[in-house]
Amino acid sequence: MNIYVLMKRTFDTEEKIALSGGRINEDGAEFIINPYDEYAIEEAIQVRDANCGEVTVISVGNEEAEKQLRTALAMGADKAVLINTEDDVENGDQFTTAKILAEYLKDKEADLILGGNVAIDGGSGQVGPRVAELLRIPYVTTITKLEIDGSDVTVTRDVEGDSEIIETSLPLLVTAQQGLNEPRYPSLPGIMKAKKKPLEELELDDLDLDEDDVEAKTKTIEIYLPPKKEAGKVLSGELSDQVKELVNLLHTEAKVI
């Protein structure tokens, strides 16, 4: 089975966000594989182990993403592809990324494509479904279970807490929701092996795309931090009095009840 995973390098969830020159300050920040993409990688490895085949992890970004791609290889992916847009794309958006990924994937005859349902930085959740539409294959988002039998696929999808059981078939794109699996940590032998696994680096030119083809349709005009929240009132006295005071405050001062 020919399996691809779409992966994004993101800020560690532990990181605080600071601005410099109107942009997110990345200096000294820790980066990780987008946590939802980690579920996608784990699932891809499990599907391969059960069905044979090959897992290729793709990322669109700059050369820094090589580190996260190596981590994916250490987890057990077979190959990695970095589409380096650093020199060509200054301000891409989801249109840009999806177009590039679809252009890369269009002749790969992928049976299964997996990604996270959303990236924890940009938070748009667009790229997976966009890629599926560009490739004209079906997709199911926010999945919590994937069962493959030949080319028949049964997927469980999280829909605001309810579960839908969906029947579909390969080729298919799915996006991972929490609960899909428990991503493994790379083992030491895995890390050693990963160093020798193929990591291909491409640019737009290699995909016969130029900057205009992938020019963003949206533009960020300002980034700002939310107003810092002041610590509020910690109540004191008898617990029962505190509770009465709290209800009163919510009713008369905060006016939310």
Place this chain on the structure above:
Amino acid sequence: MSRKVLVLGEVRDGSLRNVSFEAIAAAKTVAEGGEVVGVLAGEAVSALGAELISYGADRVVVVEDAKLSKYTSDGFSQALLAVIDQEQPEGLVFGHTALGKDLSPRIAAKLSSGLVSDATAVEAAGGNIVFTRPIYSGKAFEKKVVTDGLIFATVRPNNIAPLEKDESRSGEVSSLSVEIKDLRAIIKEVVRKAAEGVDLSEAKVVISGGRGVKSADGFKPLKELADVLGGAVGASRGACDAEYCDYSLQIGQTGKVVTPDLYIACGISGAIQHLAGMSNSKVIVAINKDPEANIFKVADYGIVGDLFEVVPMLTEEFKKLKVHQ
């Protein structure tokens, strides 16, 4: 510049969701005086058209088909694209719900358009329509404009105020016949889990539990409090990882981001990942045994104490308050 803007009216259990009325209000801003057209897709949904109009839609186009009885991206995209083809809109607004998140990128890809997802505010400023949206799960915000083509956005529930309902408003409800072709993904079964009660992302009140809740049973007092306040129950990652509750309840940087009027955090320490998911709530209450817990730093009101004592007392007090109202 006035624009024609389509708004998808989202139907759940036979009723329109609030977020659709909020989307109409957003569409009015995008339209800058142009026409706002509601779109309904489903099976026997045309009766809901009048309600979209009472919330500000000028008219409504309905696509009805048995294949649209449940949402699928294949079915709904065919319906929506047919309406878009007929109406040729310059703007498009959906709710940022499970349905909106699933459908909007596909429509955007099909139309080669941009898409601003999860907008929490929209304004017309300096000749542009400017959307505000959270990034890094609310640790920062960005203002975004569409530079080319259709102005397409999804709006986060609970953030944009709907227009006042006016049942005297009138408008045309027309139907468009669309031949819905085969669906490539079929919903075999829907397992209801969280649907008893209020949807977490749309709830005005969220009562959330962390590791301090100690067990699945420990969520019971939280649920009772939520029921009294007409709210929903949420959880921290810690509580989900400990299997006290389903991951669908998780609030945080992974999980759901919520912005209710009132967020009551019970036995939650307040890790940065959790704060990302709830710190933009209007009023935050923290209940925790540990006075040093990080959650108190973002709380408007705090009670240092055992949630198993405090929460039932709160439930009783709110009951009394409700009786007096």
